[in-house]
Amino acid sequence: MVLKRKGPLISAAILIVAALWWMVTVPASVARTCRDCAIILVSIDTLRSDRLGSYGSALELTPNIDRFSRDSAVFRTAIAQAPSTAASHGSIFTSLIPSAHGGSVSKKAPLSQAHPVMAEILSEHGFRTASYNGGGQISSTFGFNRGFEIYESYSEGDYEKEYLADRSKPALKWLEAMTGRPSFLFLHSYEVHHPYAPAEEFCDDAIRSYAGPLPRSVDAKILRAINKTRMPATDGDRAYVEALYNAEVRSVDKAFGEFIDALKGMGRYENSLIILTSDHGEEFGEHKAIGWHSHTLYDELLKVPLIIKFPEGQFAGKVVTQQVRSIDILPTVLEHFHIPSNKHFQGVSVLGLLRGESLSEGFAVSQKDVDRPTLPAAIRNSDWKLNMGRLYDMVNDPGERRNLAKQRPEIFNAFKAMLDSIVSSSASDGNEEVQIDEGAVEQLRTLGYLD
Numbered sequence: 075m076v077l078k079r080k081g082p083l084i085s086a087a088i089l090i091v092a093a094l095w096w097m098v099t100v101p102a103s104v105a106r107t108c109r110d111c112a113i114i115l116v117s118i119d120t121l122r123s124d125r126l127g128s129y130g131s132a133l134e135l136t137p138n139i140d141r142f143s144r145d146s147a148v149f150r151t152a153i154a155q156a157p158s159t160a161a162s163h164g165s166i167f168t169s170l171i172p173s174a175h176g177g178s179v180s181k182k183a184p185l186s187q188a189h190p191v192m193a194e195i196l197s198e199h200g201f202r203t204a205s206y207n208g209g210g211q212i213s214s215t216f217g218f219n220r221g222f223e224i225y226e227s228y229s230e231g232d233y234e235k236e237y238l239a240d241r242s243k244p245a246l247k248w249l250e251a252m253t254g255r256p257s258f259l260f261l262h263s264y265e266v267h268h269p270y271a272p273a274e275e276f277c278d279d280a281i282r283s284y285a286g287p288l289p290r291s292v293d294a295k296i297l298r299a300i301n302k303t304r305m306p307a308t309d310g311d312r313a314y315v316e317a318l319y320n321a322e323v324r325s326v327d328k329a330f331g332e333f334i335d336a337l338k339g340m341g342r343y344e345n346s347l348i349i350l351t352s353d354h355g356e357e358f359g360e361h362k363a364i365g366w367h368s369h370t371l372y373d374e375l376l377k378v379p380l381i382i383k384f385p386e387g388q389f390a391g392k393v394v395t396q397q398v399r400s401i402d403i404l405p406t407v408l409e410h411f412h413i414p415s416n417k418h419f420q421g422v423s424v425l426g427l428l429r430g431e432s433l434s435e436g437f438a439v440s441q442k443d444v445d446r447p448t449l450p451a452a453i454r455n456s457d458w459k460l461n462m463g464r465l466y467d468m469v470n471d472p473g474e475r476r477n478l479a480k481q482r483p484e485i486f487n488a489f490k491a492m493l494d495s496i497v498s499s500s501a502s503d504g505n506e507e508v509q510i511d512e513g514a515v516e517q518l519r520t521l522g523y524l525d
């Protein structure tokens with residue numbers, strides 16, 4: 075009799091211990107609101123916002139992203155904090171501008187250990203964490219794996235074959251295994267980054283009828299030669315290169331649609347907070363270069379998609395035109411789950427905007443990743459932009475053509491003072507230089523970041 079009664083007693087004890095463990099390790103706020111939901115951050119590297127139907131494009135490249143946008147809040151003016159991968163993702167992960175988070179490929183520096191990153195914060199609040207990503211500038215070499223239990227980067231070197239669809243498969247498996255637990259997934263792909271090598275099914279007549287000298291796969295080497303005028307390129311060649319990029323946008327849109335359908339199929343869509351964004355855009359001749367980024371701070375490199383689907387249809391269909399920034403993503407996610415923001419964050423939650431409250435527009439600072447003590451920078455609001463010493467009227471001159479620094483000294487000086495104040499108050503505290511292994515060097519070369 076005594077032995078028979080021990081079973082239920084032990085079971086009850088295990089249940090009590092398990093419940094206590096849950097209460098201790100998972101804060102009540104998260105356990106209450108996110109027991110069966112996921113935070114899914116999808117970064118499609120190098121995706122210009124103006125290619126998306128939900129951002130006004132008439133090209134019809136993105137039916138799946140547009141469908142997702144209708145379930146979501148769409149931020150029409152989202153500004154990245156850098157025109158390159160590591161510096162910009164560092165800002166998404168830390169809510170800090172590049173000079174503050176310190177992550178830099180040019181300086182061979184990882185993200186500063188002084189500040190927590192998104193996955194660490196969420197992990198501390200009970201979220202399981204995993205990332206399936208394209209590697210390269212965001213490989214673990216630069217500290218982007220911090221806080222992730224799983225950080226799986228593409229490492230085969232052939233970036234023509236780096237597809238979102240391939241990154242999605244293990245990500246979906248992981249999410250399925252995490253059912254019933256708060257979970258954070260970071261999914262990333264270089265699919266629309268050069269080399270541009272779209273599959274035939276995504277090519278249109280502009281590509282099929284092209285009879286010029288460029289091959290069907292245009293890589294960093296060709297693009298660098300064109301941009302440095304070592305290789306002549308006609309307007310037709312340039313249009314062809316852009317058509318290849320657009321075809322890759324079609325391809326990634328299809329993969330994103332399949333990812334969303336799979337989430338719906340496993341019952342993980344409705345309850346999940348899903349963010350679709352990019353780290354920077356791509357230039358197609360607005361300021362001379364084609365198929366390139368990281369070299370300027372003009373808007374074609376800084377305007378990125380930011381589309382957030384909240385659980386249970388909250389804020390579906392909202393369109394926000396006020397300027398927001400990549401550094402606002404982390405505070406927004408944290409506020410949604412009642413997790414306090416870190417006092418060092420430079421971004422703010424934009425949930426208030428979605429609730430219809432007025433929120434003063436934050437200045438967007440963006441910086442180039444170069445090996446210099448002071449990073450070249452731009453600062454922007456909806457009306458004006460100071461871009462590396464040139465002043466642009468963003469209402470009447472959104473293409474940033476006419477430098478008004480001399481005509482409007484009062485605005486120039488005010489923006490310059492604001493920029494200096496933000497940058498000087500947020501200097502990084504000196505990051506250790508990292509050693510980049512041979513494999514990583516080859517990846518960075520393929521992506522065009524090393525000569």
Ligand SMILES: [Zn+2]
Nearest residue numbers: 119158159353
């Ligand atoms: Zn990138």
